[in-house]
Every structure is written in structure tokens, then in C-alpha cells.
Amino acid sequence: MLPRTTAKRQSSGIDTSALPFPKGGRKPGRIDKSALAFGEPERIRDRAYLDSSNGRACECCGQLWNGAVVAAHVSIEQSAGMGLKASDDLTLDLCHTCHSDFDNDPRGHAVWIAENIVMKWLRHRYRAWCRGGERARRTLNARAAMPENDR
Template identity: 45%
Template structure:
């Protein structure tokens, strides 16, 4: 006999095999696509200098910022983008008074700081492709 959740899903006629189950276990009726994670890449990005260091405004330690508008994968529903969408930000540019999270509009933030609203997406893709921890992701 099939487990209860599998039986319900099987009776709906939809094949859910191959879809990722969100962290925290199964939630019937709510399946989210998997989120790519790479702890080594996160640590590598956090060890870089702030991507806006040329502005001379940097303060505090550097951490990886998951893009609000990713170049690959999805985001939304209180979920951050996957680890391929990381850029290094100092505390000031990340969550400080002039940070991207205070602004809320990532494209406007990058337009103001660099002149290019897609700067974060282009940079994070380059960082991922040059990463020593790059791996093919299906």
C-alpha cells in the first residue's frame, strides 16, 4: 500500500516524480522547485572584496548577497535566490543605511551606484562561471 500522501498525489493523475521537495519535509499540495546550494561557493564569495569598493563607501565585513532579481533560477514566496546568484557586498552596501535591502529596489540601487541596472546579474554570473566550485547544475 502506498503512503497516504503518495496515494493522494497518484489519484490526481499528475506525475510529481523528479520534483524537489522543499526543506522541512513534504507538504501536501505545495511542491516547490529545488534551490541550488553550494556552501563552498558562498564562503568563496564572502571572502572577496565588496563589488562596489571603487566608490570608497565600504564599511564592515563582506558577505554574499543573494540577488533579488536572479539571472538564473527562481525567487519569491519568501525564498531567496539560489547560490549561483551571489555578489559580494560589505555591510554598508548590503544592509546598511545606504544598502540594497533598505532600498528594496535592486535595479534602482545598481543604477544609482554603477549606472547599470543589470550590474548584479552580470557580475554574479561571471563570479559563478569563474568559481573554483563551479559545477554543472541541471
């Protein structure tokens, strides 16, 4: 077996004094991964909000199911992960059939929502505009209905 030789590292000339190194100093060849990590997203848990789905109409098919409508958690981007349920504020009120389609769509939640909810809403908004003009469109504008936009 050949003996191992260690050569002294030469300075690269780069100022590393402002970089976030771990306590105890910098270890050669190591990266402080805490500086690269994203913060944990806030997850809201509200049982009363989830239970309020009962008795509502399904947001996809519009049917009333006598209390069989439940909250479906939307897992998009960083809202959830493996083994993590999305926050309770990211839910849709769906009947069993639509909830099953929602969870089993191989293309993901975002595509299902776009096709089954957003597209229907946009068509509804257009038809309302055709019937009532610009005033009807303003009342259907979801962004204008946001609390931060109250005038």
C-alpha cells in the first residue's frame, strides 16, 4: 500500500469572511447546508374550517350531496411533500366522486384544478359578462373580491 501524502491547500484569494460557516470554523471540503435550505412552510390546521365543507355544494360538479362533501387538500409546489398533508387553507369542497378523480389524476392536482374548476369558472364569468356587461364581470372578479382589495 502506498503511503498517503497530504499537501497544504493554497489560498484561492477569495474573501470568505461574509459566508455563513458553521460554529467552530470552516471544515475543508464541507458546505454548511443550512444556508442553502428553504424554511419550513407554515401549515394551518383548523378542524372547524374543514368541517364547514359539510352541506355545501361540490365546487367541481355543483351537486349537493347531503353532507357528503369533504375538504380535499391541494398539494401544489411546496405546500406539501412526501407524507405531509397540505395546509388546511388550501382545500376544495368536493364530493366523493370528484375527490377521487382529484386524488387519482396522474397529471397532478394543478392540471385537475385548471381543467375542472378554473376553466368552468372562466366560462361562467364570460357568460355572465355576455348577459350583464362589465358590471357583472367586476362582481365575478376573484382578485377584486380579496379582502386586501376592499375599497
